[in-house]
Amino acid sequence: MLELLKNLASWLTSSAQWSGPEGIATRVLEHLEYSVLATLAAAVIALPIGLLIGHTGRGAFLAVNLSSFGRALPTVGLVTLVFLAGGLSVWPVYVSLVALAVPVIITNTYAGMAAVDPEVKDAAKGVGLRGHQILWQVELPLALPLIMTGVRLATVQVVATATIAAYVSFGGLGRYVFDGLAQRDLVQVLGGAALVAVLAVLADLALGGLTRLLFRGRPATAR
Template sequence: MGLLQQIAEWFTQATHWSGEDGLPVRLLEHLEYSVLSTVVAALIGLPIGLFIGHTGRGAFLAINLSGFGRALPTVGLVTLVFLVSGLSIWPVYIALVVLAVPAIVTNAYAGMAGVEPDLRDAARGMGMTGWQRLWKVEAPVALPLILTGIRLAAVQVVATATIAAYVSFGGLGRYLFDGLAQRDLPQVLAGAVAVAVLAVVTDLLLAALQRVLLPRGLRLRRAQASAGG
């Protein structure tokens, strides 16, 4: 029996779709880790990125956070926090949040930095306060990159949330680590396929949401730019 056939057979077995170790339960666990971590990262990263982009202070931090996120040894961070805090799920959440924050901060800053100076000057000339300029002028213009940062962070988190299984918790990573322990290659590959599909679906859904949330004026502006290019 070929490997692809074994993977397909794994997905079609009823035992893999029911019980505590079934795909629906593992998927919900994986989504819980991913959604909560991304939301917390956005609550932390967006204010930082908007502040840096609005004031121009701390630009060095925003620029270098992107490299930090790529270099972060996520499994090592989970292990370290796990050993310090004891047997709990918090190391997983901490690692995923730390992983997601750099992309959100960097893209929010880049979006704010890309606002044309003429727009800022015009808003200032109209007597707008700093908060009004931020929320009525700068943030709407920066929204495409802000949403892109959240989208990138979410996909990263979904792909990395398998580390929960590394410290004996749930999620789709259970199939990877349990399969490796049992030398069950179809289970390992089935778990990898499930995570990959979830990451792709997450990206597609957030891309659709991004198009919906984008202000109509910016959508028309982008369409005109694409047509002109």
Template sequence: MLELLKNLASWLTSGPQWSGNAGIAHRLVEHLEYSLLATLVAAAIALPIGMLIGHTGRGAFVAVNLASFGRALPTVGLVTLVFLAGGLSKWPVYISLVALAVPVIITNTYAGMAAVDPDIKDAAKGVGLRGHQVLWQVELPLALPLIMTGIRLATVQVIATATIAAYVSFGGLGRYVYDGLAQRDLVQVLGGAALVAVLAVAADLALGGVQRLLLRGRPASAR
């Protein structure tokens, strides 16, 4: 085990390992491209849907069951299916990652909106705020902690799952995992897995910092 850890440390800190198109730096950029683009697209789709369901109360059954659907989604199977249907492109990767992230964001957005005290919404309407004003000025700010939690969870899941890009011959940190398995190179497999884990933790910490900035000045109970 000690020898394996030494080899892993050597692999991660080797200068040549970080350079070139097959180097860690290039693979990291590829992984971030897949992950960030997929999460942004998922947020653009899921946030309006979750807000609409939470604000109107319609379609709550769909929102609740989307979480279970997301957990049961066979990501590799979906990648393979889209790959066979659409040919050699990055679309299978993006479609699968977006499909993974959307249910998490919708569910948390809906939960945050639904958790707003109805008395607060009635009070806002009582002082003259209209429906869309109640949504943007009252419900959304109060739901923000749960919404941000959903985005953080989705981001971490997408980063961890973006290794599937290598499954259909594209790049990213998953390249080390799949190539290492094919070559029976345990050090390379562990190196790729460690890099993905560190990237996921770093992204979660960064989004946690953004969340704290957005919620600065609120009572602790409102976070």
């Protein structure tokens, strides 16, 4: 085990390992590209749906159960299915990552909206605000901490799962995991896994810090 850890440290700190088109720096950028684009696409899809469900109260059962669906989603299976249907392209990767992130964002967006005190909304109606004004001026600002938590959770899940890009012959840090498995190179597998874990932790810390900065003194816990 000690020898394995020494080899892993050598692999991670080698200057040659960080340079070139297949170096760690390039793979990290590829991994970030998949993760950021997928999370943004998921947010564009999920936020309006979550806000609509939370504002109207319709579809609440769907929103509550989407989180369980997201956890049960067979991501590799979905990649394979889309790959077989659409051919060799990066789209199966994005479709799968977006499908993974959407339920988390919808669920937390709905939870944030549902947590808004009904008396606050009644007071807004009492001063003459219309439905869309209550949504944008009252409900959304109060729900933002939980919404941000949903985006944070989705981002971490996407970063951790973006290794599937290598499953269909694309880049990212998963390249080390899948290539290492094919070559029976345990050091490369562990190196790739460690880099993914570090990237996911850094993403979580960055978004957590941003949330605390934006909503200092306000609760931002997920349901």
